Amino acid sequence: METAKILIYDGSFNGFLTTVFKAFEERLQIADIQSNAICQNGLFSETETVFTQMDKAKRVWNGIQAKSNVAIKNIYFSYLSGQRGIELILYRYIRKLFAKMPTSTSDFSDSLVLKISQLAKSVGREKHRMEAFVRFQLTQDGIYFANIEPDFDVLPLISKHFRSRYADQEWIIYDVKRKYGLYYNLKSVEIISLDLQEVYGNSIRKNDTFSGEEYAYQDLWNDYFKSTHIKSRINRKLHTQHVPKRYWKYLSEKKQAV
Amino acid sequence: MSFERIREKLNILADAAKYDVSCSSSGSKRANKNGGLGNSSGMGICHSYTEDGRCISLLKVLLTNYCIFDCAYCVTRKSNDIKRAAFKIQEVVDLTISFYRRNYIEGLFLSSGIFKSPDYTMERLVAVARQLRLKENFNGYIHLKSIPGASDELMYEAGLYADRLSVNIEIPTISGLQLLAPDKRHEDFTKPMLKVKNEIVRHRAEKKVIRSTPTYAPAGQSTQMIVGATGESDKDIMYAATHYYSEYRMKRVYYSGYVPVAEDSRLPSIGSQVPMLRENRLYQTDWLLRFYGFDVRELLNKQHPNLDMEVDPKLGWALRNLHHFPVDINTADKRLLARVPGIGMQSVHRILKARQYRQLSWEHLKKIGIALNRAQYFIVCNSRHWQRKDLEPETLKGLIIKNSQGKFRQHYSSQLRLFN
Numbered sequence: 142m143e144t145a146k147i148l149i150y151d152g153s154f155n156g157f158l159t160t161v162f163k164a165f166e167e168r169l170q171i172a173d174i175q176s177n178a179i180c181q182n183g184l185f186s187e188t189e190t191v192f193t194q195m196d197k198a199k200r201v202w203n204g205i206q207a208k209s210n211v212a213i214k215n216i217y218f219s220y221l222s223g224q225r226g227i228e229l230i231l232y233r234y235i236r237k238l239f240a241k242m243p244t245s246t247s248d249f250s251d252s253l254v255l256k257i258s259q260l261a262k263s264v265g266r267e268k269h270r271m272e273a274f275v276r277f278q279l280t281q282d283g284i285y286f287a288n289i290e291p292d293f294d295v296l297p298l299i300s301k302h303f304r305s306r307y308a309d310q311e312w313i314i315y316d317v318k319r320k321y322g323l324y325y326n327l328k329s330v331e332i333i334s335l336d337l338q339e340v341y342g343n344s345i346r347k348n349d350t351f352s353g354e355e356y357a358y359q360d361l362w363n364d365y366f367k368s369t370h371i372k373s374r375i376n377r378k379l380h381t382q383h384v385p386k387r388y389w390k391y392l393s394e395k396k397q398a399v
Numbered sequence: 400m401s402f403e404r405i406r407e408k409l410n411i412l413a414d415a416a417k418y419d420v421s422c423s424s425s426g427s428k429r430a431n432k433n434g435g436l437g438n439s440s441g442m443g444i445c446h447s448y449t450e451d452g453r454c455i456s457l458l459k460v461l462l463t464n465y466c467i468f469d470c471a472y473c474v475t476r477k478s479n480d481i482k483r484a485a486f487k488i489q490e491v492v493d494l495t496i497s498f499y500r501r502n503y504i505e506g507l508f509l510s511s512g513i514f515k516s517p518d519y520t521m522e523r524l525v526a527v528a529r530q531l532r533l534k535e536n537f538n539g540y541i542h543l544k545s546i547p548g549a550s551d552e553l554m555y556e557a558g559l560y561a562d563r564l565s566v567n568i569e570i571p572t573i574s575g576l577q578l579l580a581p582d583k584r585h586e587d588f589t590k591p592m593l594k595v596k597n598e599i600v601r602h603r604a605e606k607k608v609i610r611s612t613p614t615y616a617p618a619g620q621s622t623q624m625i626v627g628a629t630g631e632s633d634k635d636i637m638y639a640a641t642h643y644y645s646e647y648r649m650k651r652v653y654y655s656g657y658v659p660v661a662e663d664s665r666l667p668s669i670g671s672q673v674p675m676l677r678e679n680r681l682y683q684t685d686w687l688l689r690f691y692g693f694d695v696r697e698l699l700n701k702q703h704p705n706l707d708m709e710v711d712p713k714l715g716w717a718l719r720n721l722h723h724f725p726v727d728i729n730t731a732d733k734r735l736l737a738r739v740p741g742i743g744m745q746s747v748h749r750i751l752k753a754r755q756y757r758q759l760s761w762e763h764l765k766k767i768g769i770a771l772n773r774a775q776y777f778i779v780c781n782s783r784h785w786q787r788k789d790l791e792p793e794t795l796k797g798l799i800i801k802n803s804q805g806k807f808r809q810h811y812s813s814q815l816r817l818f819n
């Protein structure tokens with residue numbers, strides 16, 4: 142019997158899809174699929190590096206999409222969770238999809254299906270949170286700037302939302318954890334990386350990167366936030382359930398609380 | 400623009416607006432036109448949450464809290480000794496745009512006290528919306544309050560710019576209204592409501608024929624009732640709600656536990672508890688009516704004019720109707736599954752899908768996310784183990800309450816002791 146292989150790829154989603162293509166085409170026994178950033182050699186398996194090929198990645202994408210739209214979304218979303226070992230789990234899931242007796246994406250009594258759909262759901266939830274919790278601050282150069290630090294790599298997922306909503310203003314959303322960001326230049330969105338001097342959260346200290354009016358508007362917003370509470374109804378537990386504390390440092394209305 | 404002055408106004412006018420509980424920014428799909436600012440995605444986003452856990456998605460303010468009326472239940476009433484302020488039209492427009500550009504909000508919810516006359520006030524609300532849409536090319540969400548007594552012409556124009564319009568009926572019974580808001584007539588509320596409903600119907604019909612027909616209040620209209628101010632029963636409230644849903648095609652009816660704002664012999668005194676549990680039960684009932692196929696008369700009637708505070712209304716109904724149970728999870732139709740306590744609509748869909756592949760057992764049901772602590776007494780599935788199904792309603796109720804940790808447990812812990 143052939144020994145199982147570890148496939149190493151470049152850490153991109155297309156790279157991952159290319160390894161799936163290779164594994165299917167060459168009918169490989171797969172021990173693991175690892176990103177080159179975190180690969181560990183298995184003692185008894187061979188490793189092979191796979192180079193990303195867009196045409197092959199595209200074929201896998203189309204193949205899955207032809208099977209099910211839910212599946213392709215779940216796969217992409219749960220991939221972005223960046224969870225350890227997600228590649229192998231997804232590979233198994235994809236094999237199931239293409240098996241002779243394919244499993245359905247809605248068969249929640251199958252634990253692999255359930256796992257993928259749950260992971261995709263948490264990533265989806267993070268996407269929504271970021272669409273809600275991004276707080277732009279207006280810089281002196283007239284760019285609306287926001288730092289984020291999401292649990293998962295959701296920038297690729299939120300780009301479209303911000304582009305269509307804020308079509309008439311320049312903006313940057315920068316992920317300080319993954320050290321890259323999106324810049325919208327009034328025409329299209331570019332991927333950028335910045336050499337940030339500091340993380341611009343919601344600190345009370347004013348910073349001259351931002352326009353003077355910026356802090357006035359933040360004050361107005363904070364006041365507004367405070368005035369929305371109805372004292373006789375306060376329910377802090379429910380509040381932090383909706384706005385988990387780890388997000389507070391980027392929310393200007395939470396300045397005092399941090 | 401003087402920020403200090405704006406700040407003062409905002410504090411007064413946001414504070415006065417917070418008792419309106421509706422904050423929904425959903426139900427409207429408005430694309431961003433000509434590379435302008437904003438859109439409404441249909442879902443609505445909560446950008447933050449108040450410390451009492453309610454969604455903040457709109458900048459909710461009054462244009463002014465001066466008012467010529469004196470409704471007993473309202474902080475803004477003429478006889479109340481409070482600070483008054485009024486925004487200029489441009490000030491509201493600027494605040495909305497600046498908040499929106501920073502991703503604080505989905506849009507504006509503008510209401511107002513009535514100064515001079517209903518039409519004079521409504522005209523100004525419409526002017527804000529017009530300016531946002533036409534001058535600022537703003538495509539975010541706009542909810543305007545319809546001022547009771549406003550003319551049909553103004554209500555017509557309001558709907559061209561607003562996504563949603565609402566008139567708060569506030570007091571569910573006509574006798575209650577006479578007692579607490581003697582200057583207002585019931586028709587003052589229903590007339591603008593009727594106009595809006597008719598325009599919505601007309602625009603939808605025309606749009607089918609002529610595609611360029613402008614949209615009119617695409618997110619429909621809503622209303623709010625105050626709960627616990629006038630001694631009305633749950634039946635009064637929900638029958639009134641059903642009436643507004645069907646007669647005026649309301650998108651939503653909101654229920655707001657009365658927060659005492661005045662010492663007035665006609666009302667609960669300041670410091671009395673806000674009936675939050677009751678409010679929650681009314682919302683649950685509302686959901687059962689809109690999404691679970693219940694008829695209001697099944698849940699509330701002469702024999703049961705009030706909801707049971709100890710258990711949710713679906714469980715309450717099930718306990719009164721044990722002859723419909725147990726339901727077989729593997730064969731029951733959708734309508735019946737939806738009536739099982741502990742099974743939400745999402746679980747119903749999951750069951751329907753999952754049972755195409757196999758017979759479902761307790762294990763599967765647990766994975767699907769059913770609240771078995773309640774559901775187990777009302778169902779059978781593919782398993783030889785079941786709960787006894789021959790219990791008396793009262794015993795069953797005690798058993799279920801003992802095993803559940805409701806959000807509101809603290810509110811009825813005193814009654815609970817009776818069972819332990």
Ligand code: SF4
Pocket residue numbers: 466467468469470473474475476477511512513
């Ligand atoms: S008319 Fe409206 S704002 Fe004025 S007192 Fe009555 S409820 Fe309050």
